[in-house]
Amino acid sequence: MGRFVARRLLQMIPVFLGTTALIFFMVHVLPGDPVAAMWGDKAADPAQLAAKRHQLGLDQPLLQQYVTYMGHLLTGDFGTTMGQRKVIDVISAAMPVTVRLTLMAFGVEVVFGVLIGLFAGLRRGKAFDKGTLVITLLLISIPVPVLGFLFQTVFADQLKLVTPTVQDSMNFGQLLLPAVVLGSLSLAYVARLTRTSIVENVRADYMRTAVAKGLPRRRVIGTHLLRNSMIPVITFLGTDLGALMGGAIVTESIFNVKGVGNAMYHAINQSDGATVSGFVAVLVLVFLAASLIVDLLYAVLDPRIRYA
């Protein structure tokens, strides 16, 4: 187990370096000169431009810039934005909002997705199952911007249950609607995956054995069936956490949430390489951590899976 974790952690290093390098180069080949943009519409003095470039290290070859950047990153220095703010400040202002939003969406998705999938799978072919299939299909088909406006109109404008946009980005009640919108697509996938998995496993031999042993229904379903059916769901959830944080950009723009998506959108528009790279580095770390946790959860869920 320990060796497996160590090996996985080592494997993460090239992936982390590769992903950050990829984004770093992509951002830096963007057209538009961020240094010239600092002067606005005024024509800048070439000597001043060159001095500023030198000060920001933008006159060095790209590879050297990347190595310098990664060196700073290892010491926890994320650099400064084009507006001379510390990138770490921008990240620590936006990150808690998105983490909160994402975790709320994740919670909604896991709890409701698994429950709905479980009941639909146990009642295969019945009205609840068919209803679940139709509704999840609709949720998957409606693109997030459309769903956002739909929920905003119905729950905020018509029913007046919540405020249409978020004024205070750390307020749980106000984040609820965006979280539901953000999580709904994944909720549909989780419900469908759980349902398929339950349908496949409900007729398995170990289920018959468990029932024959006289175990109470709660235990048969809760321990034997659900635990064995969770593997594909966990696999999906592991990759989904990163996707949710990246996908929050749309939800954040509709509901005016000041989170990572919002900050990255502005950074990309300003060709602000340091900020974009910083955010991507953090997101990739989250993504890698989630996939490691998923691999470890496999062994917890299914003792037949062992890591030497």
Added chain:
Amino acid sequence: MPDLIEKKKTEAVAVSAPEKPEKARSLGSDAWQELRRNPVFLLSAALILLLIVITIAPGLFTSVDPRAGDLRNHYLSKPSYGHLFQDDWFGYDGQGRSIYARVIYGARASIIVGTCVTAAVTVFGGLLGMLAGYFGGWVDTLLSRITDIFFGIPLLLGALVVLNAFTARTVWSVVFALVALGWTQMARVMRGSVITVKQADYVTAARALGAGTPRILFKHILPNAVAPVIVVATIALGGYIATEATLSFLGIGLQDPTISWGIDINSAQNVIRTAPHVLFFPAGMLSLTVLAFIMLGDAVRDALDPKLR
């Protein structure tokens, strides 16, 4: 068990040539038999056919110029639902352009992006996945790590960065961005599928008969490993259409001379409370299109997966 393997083999071999008549029905023709009787498949196929006709010949459905705005046609005036197929059927948008005409012409961008991205990621990702799965060893390690690197970037964020590099964005820049970041899923599915297939006896038999690597790869392994890829590709197609619309909605996808439902949804958001129909029609068409492709993918999966029979 032996006859099960036997059955699987005959089924699998025939995937490559479903058109050949056989005594035992192949997986391909079996799937086709099942699909023909599936109302979900028929409905989604009809919808997709209609969308393809609209894509090729939008002029058949409307004679109005979707870019011609006449500010006398006010967006606050209600749609005239009685005027079927006329320019005021769905009302007008903020610039007095016919929403009906824009909804019709908007299909082209979505369908082109969806089909081209799917075709490209299937070929490119499928090829890489096949090589990684078949050769194993350092080829697999290298290709898998590259896949991991691209997989670690969230699709939407990566596409934002790539698309920002284009000053004039067309349908093809969106296709490029989505292919550049979307191929990993196909590579992973194909790799897994090839690893299962390459251990089969018929691959060993083919090699024993002296077949070369390309022949084994494309004649024996590919036909047997391609079914999961087809299923994932069909479902992903709807997802790519939704992603294009989302990017256009964020203002970083397609740009104005191109007509896209995503752009129209973006411009409708300012008038959503006073004139909801401006949002409703492009959003509805978009959802319907995505729905059609996802239903098709669902039906194809059910037909190709014998476990669900």
